[in-house]
Amino acid sequence: MSLGVFDAIGSTNDEALDYVRQGFAAIHWVVARQQNAGRGRHGRVWASPVGNLYASLALSNPCEPRYAPQLGFVAGLALHQAITDVTGVTADRLTIKWPNDLMLDRAKVSGLLVEGSFGPGGSYAVIGMGVNCLSHPTDTPYDATDLAAKGAAATPDMVFEQLSKRMAEALSLWDKGAQFALIRKAWLARAAGRGERISVRTGESAREGLFRDIDEEGRLVLEGAEGLETVLAGDVFFLPPQSRGLSA
Numbered sequence: 001m002s003l004g005v006f007d008a009i010g011s012t013n014d015e016a017l018d019y020v021r022q023g024f025a026a027i028h029w030v031v032a033r034q035q036n037a038g039r040g041r042h043g044r045v046w047a048s049p050v051g052n053l054y055a056s057l058a059l060s061n062p063c064e065p066r067y068a069p070q071l072g073f074v075a076g077l078a079l080h081q082a083i084t085d086v087t088g089v090t091a092d093r094l095t096i097k098w099p100n101d102l103m104l105d106r107a108k109v110s111g112l113l114v115e116g117s118f119g120p121g122g123s124y125a126v127i128g129m130g131v132n133c134l135s136h137p138t139d140t141p142y143d144a145t146d147l148a149a150k151g152a153a154a155t156p157d158m159v160f161e162q163l164s165k166r167m168a169e170a171l172s173l174w175d176k177g178a179q180f181a182l183i184r185k186a187w188l189a190r191a192a193g194r195g196e197r198i199s200v201r202t203g204e205s206a207r208e209g210l211f212r213d214i215d216e217e218g219r220l221v222l223e224g225a226e227g228l229e230t231v232l233a234g235d236v237f238f239l240p241p242q243s244r245g246l247s248a
Helices: 012-021 065-087 156-177 180-188
Strands: 002-006 027-032 053-060 094-097 101-104 107-119 122-131 197-202 205-214 220-224 227-231 235-238
Touching: 002 012, 012 027, 012 053, 012 107, 012 122, 027 156, 053 156, 065 094, 065 101, 065 107, 065 122, 065 156, 065 180, 122 156, 156 180, 180 205, 197 220, 205 227
Parallel strands: 002 027
Antiparallel strands: 027 053, 053 122, 094 101, 101 107, 107 122, 197 205, 197 235, 205 220, 220 227
């Protein structure tokens, strides 16, 4: 494993992608105190002031292409364990929202972005992880928070030290996709909103129903008016209690 540390950088994911494309170390971390062009899912801007953790893990040939979507669940589990280790926050407060956000008291405290290329000529993946340690954005369509605001103060260095250990353990447990069932079980034990009514938004469309499960491929299993359906991708929003119409 190798590590690159920067005071300021455009994007840790971009740096990690450049590194792995050149065929360097199979496992490489990029960590920055500040990002000038951080991004989240769907090209969203990821606010990146000093005081929070910005880290990306580059993996060369991590798995067969069909297992690539599982990497977000592996990383989400490792990140949850790392924050729990450092802060002592209990599992009823720190949860994982499908597919890849960490929630502290139902407000987003961390996010993941998985990028890469999988093909016959070789494959690579980069997992970007951001943790709001000291501050959080206020112009988001969802509630956001940071560790300090919730009485769970931890420095970026403290979180990263545990994250690097927990990520290595999770990757070993996952075994390139052969043991996703173990990751899935641990992930579900920490899942936010399971059994609750949610809205899943994809583009301009939205579906509502009960969050029942994630399947063997990591797809969300939603129970709606017409029965069970699986959702491959989307943004989950928790619905207020008065909107719940189905029994859990």
